[in-house]
Amino acid sequence: VNELDLIRAFRATEGTPAAAAGDARADARRRLTAHIAPPERPRRRWLVPAGGLAVAAAAAVAIALTSGVEDRRVAPGDAAAALNQAADAAEQGRGLGVLGPGDYFYVRTRHAYPSTSVDGPEGTWSIVQPAETESWSARDASGRQIGRPHGRPSFPTPRDRERWIAAGRPAQGVPRTDQRVPAQANPWYLNDRAMSYRELLALPTDPAALRAHIREAAGDSGSSPDAETFTLIADMLRDNPVPSRLRAALYRALALVPGVTLRGELEDRLGRAGVGVSYDDEDGIRQLLIFDPRTAAVLEDRMTLLRERRLLGYRIVVDSGVVGSVRERP
Amino acid sequence: MITDAEAIAASLDQGQAFVALFDRHFDVVQRYLRRRLPAAIADDLAAETFTVAFDARARYDLARPDARPWLFGIATNLLRRHRRSELRELHALARSGVPSDPGTAGDAERRLDAQAAGPLLAEALASLEVRDRDALLLFAWGELGYEEIAGALEVPVGTVRSRLHRARRIVRTRLAAAGVLDPSLEEVS
Numbered sequence: 001v002n003e004l005d006l007i008r009a010f011r012a013t014e015g016t017p018a019a020a021a022g023d024a025r026a027d028a029r030r031r032l033t034a035h036i037a038p039p040e041r042p043r044r045r046w047l048v049p050a051g052g053l054a055v056a057a058a059a060a061v062a063i064a065l066t067s068g069v070e071d072r073r074v075a076p077g078d079a080a081a082a083l084n085q086a087a088d089a090a091e092q093g094r095g096l097g098v099l100g101p102g103d104y105f106y107v108r109t110r111h112a113y114p115s116t117s118v119d120g121p122e123g124t125w126s127i128v129q130p131a132e133t134e135s136w137s138a139r140d141a142s143g144r145q146i147g148r149p150h151g152r153p154s155f156p157t158p159r160d161r162e163r164w165i166a167a168g169r170p171a172q173g174v175p176r177t178d179q180r181v182p183a184q185a186n187p188w189y190l191n192d193r194a195m196s197y198r199e200l201l202a203l204p205t206d207p208a209a210l211r212a213h214i215r216e217a218a219g220d221s222g223s224s225p226d227a228e229t230f231t232l233i234a235d236m237l238r239d240n241p242v243p244s245r246l247r248a249a250l251y252r253a254l255a256l257v258p259g260v261t262l263r264g265e266l267e268d269r270l271g272r273a274g275v276g277v278s279y280d281d282e283d284g285i286r287q288l289l290i291f292d293p294r295t296a297a298v299l300e301d302r303m304t305l306l307r308e309r310r311l312l313g314y315r316i317v318v319d320s321g322v323v324g325s326v327r328e329r330p
Numbered sequence: 331m332i333t334d335a336e337a338i339a340a341s342l343d344q345g346q347a348f349v350a351l352f353d354r355h356f357d358v359v360q361r362y363l364r365r366r367l368p369a370a371i372a373d374d375l376a377a378e379t380f381t382v383a384f385d386a387r388a389r390y391d392l393a394r395p396d397a398r399p400w401l402f403g404i405a406t407n408l409l410r411r412h413r414r415s416e417l418r419e420l421h422a423l424a425r426s427g428v429p430s431d432p433g434t435a436g437d438a439e440r441r442l443d444a445q446a447a448g449p450l451l452a453e454a455l456a457s458l459e460v461r462d463r464d465a466l467l468l469f470a471w472g473e474l475g476y477e478e479i480a481g482a483l484e485v486p487v488g489t490v491r492s493r494l495h496r497a498r499r500i501v502r503t504r505l506a507a508a509g510v511l512d513p514s515l516e517e518v519s
Contacts, residue, residue, distance in 0.1 A: 002511070003498055003505055004470060006447050006510075006511075007466070007467075007470045010365075010447070010448060011365040011448075011471075012365075014365050025356055025357070028352070028356060028380065029349070029352060029353075031377045031380075031381060032348070032377070032384065033349060036345040036346055036348060036349070182425075184425075185421075186421070194417060194421070
C-alpha cells in the first residue's frame with residue numbers, strides 16, 4: 001500500500017453513482033440541451049475569454065436584476081485619497097478591536113445572485129431569490145449561522161415568472177437554516193490559505209507588504225492578480241473579523257493596486273451614503289466596493305457585466321459588530 | 331463510433347451533436363467533482379462544465395480526438411470558484427475521526443485501511459498548494475495520464491510531473507509521520 005492507493009480509495013463512495021446522481025445527470029442533460037437550443041429568446045452568446053472560463057460561466061447565467069451600471073460619469077478621481085481616508089478612520093479606532101475570549105464577531109448581510117434554471121411543467125425559468133444571512137463567529141469561528149430568503153424573488157422576464165407560477169411557486173435557492181457552527185483550527189481564509197485567528201492578526205500591516213502577501217495568495221485565481229487582490233481585500237473587509245490596524249492596512253493596500261478607480265459618492269442598496277471604488281477586469285466585469293470613509297465600514301460590493309449592463313450579484317453588509325453571545329445582536 | 335473531436339466539429343453547425351459528448355463523459359466528470367466537493371455543488375458544476383464547454387467549443391483543438399482532458403480542464407477551472415468549500419469539507423473530514431490505535435489492533439486491522447486514514451488524508455490534501463492538488467487528484471480520481479493532465483491544465487508535461495511528485499511526497503510524509511505508511515517505502519514516481 002502506498003499513498004496513491006490510499007488516495008484512490010479515499011472518498012470513493014462519493015464518486016459512485018447513487019440514485020440521486022442519476023437525477024442530477026438527467027437535470028444536467030436538460031440544462032445542456034436547453035442551453036444548446038434556447039426554447040424562446042436566443043441568449044446572446046458570451047464570448048469566452050482565454051483563461052476566464054469560470055468568470056464567463058458566471059456571466060452566462062447573468063440576469064438583469066436592475067440596471068447595474070452607475071450611469072453617472074465620474075471624473076477620474078483619486079481612489080487612493082478616499083481609501084486612505086477610510087484607513088485613517090480605522091486607525092482612529094472607530095472599527096473592530098481584537099476579539100477576546102467569549103467575543104463573537106456578528107455580521108448580517110443581504111445578497112442576491114442569479115440562480116440556475118430549473119425545469120418545470122412549462123419549461124425552464126430563471127429566478128433571483130434575495131437572501132439574508134446572520135453569522136456569529138468566535139476567534140475559532142465557532143458560533144451560529146442563520147440563513148433565510150429575504151424579500152420576493154425577481155425574474156428576468158414575465159415568462160420566467162409565469163413558468164415559476166405554473167410549477168407551483170417552489171421555494172428556491174436559499175434554505176431556511178439556523179445552525180451551530182463548530183470550532184475550527186484554521187477557519188479564516190485568504191483565497192485558499194486557511195489561517196487561524198492568530199495568523200490573521202499576524203498579517204503584515206505595512207500596506208506594501210500586505211499587498212504583496214495578498215497578491216501571492218491570489219496565485220492564478222481570478223482574471224488577473226490585481227483583480228483577485230481587489231476581490232480578496234473586499235472579502236476580508238466585508239466578512240472577516242479584521243481589527244482596526246489590519247483594516248486600515250487593507251484599505252491602504254487597496255489604494256496601491258493599479259486600476260482601482262474612484263466612482264465617487266454613491267448610495268448603497270439600502271440608501272446609505274458611501275464612496276465607491278471599482279476595478280474593471282479583463283473579462284469585462286466591474287467589481288464595485290462601496291464603503292463609508294468616515295467609519296471604514298464596507299456597505300456593499302457588487303459585480304456588473306459591463307457589456308450587457310447587467311448586475312451579476314451584490315452583497316450588502318447590513319450590520320456588524322462584536323457581541324457576547326450567539327443570541328445577541330449589536 | 332466518431333471521435334469526440336468529430337462530434338465537436340459537427341456541433342459547430344448542429345449544436346445538438348454536442349450532446350454525444352455529454353453522454354460519453356458526464357459520469358466521469360461528475361464522479362470526479364463529487365469526490366472534491368459537496369454533492370449539490372459538484373452536480374451543479376458537472377452540469378455547468380458541459381454548458382461552458384459548449385460555448386467554448388469553437389476553440390477546441392480538433393487535432394485531439396479525446397475531449398476528456400479539455401472537459402476536466404474546464405471542470406477544474408470551475409472548481410476554483412469553490413476552493414473554500416473544498417477546503418471546508420476537507421477540514422471537516424480531517425476532524426471527523428482519528429485512525430484506530432495500531433498498538434491494540436490485530437494483524438488484519440493493523441494495516442490501516444483507507445477509511446481510517448481518511449482524516450489524515452483529508453488534512454494532507456488540504457495542505458497542498460491548489461495546483462499540486464489539482465494535478466494529484468486529476469491523476470488519482472480523474473484517472474488522467476501525465477499528458478492528459480498537461481492538456482487539461484495547459485502546462486508542460488514536466489510541470490505536471492514535478493507537481494505530482496511534490497504532492498505525493500507531501501502526502502506520503504504526512505502519512506508516514508502519523509504512522510499510517512511505512513516511511514521506508516520506496517518512492518514511486
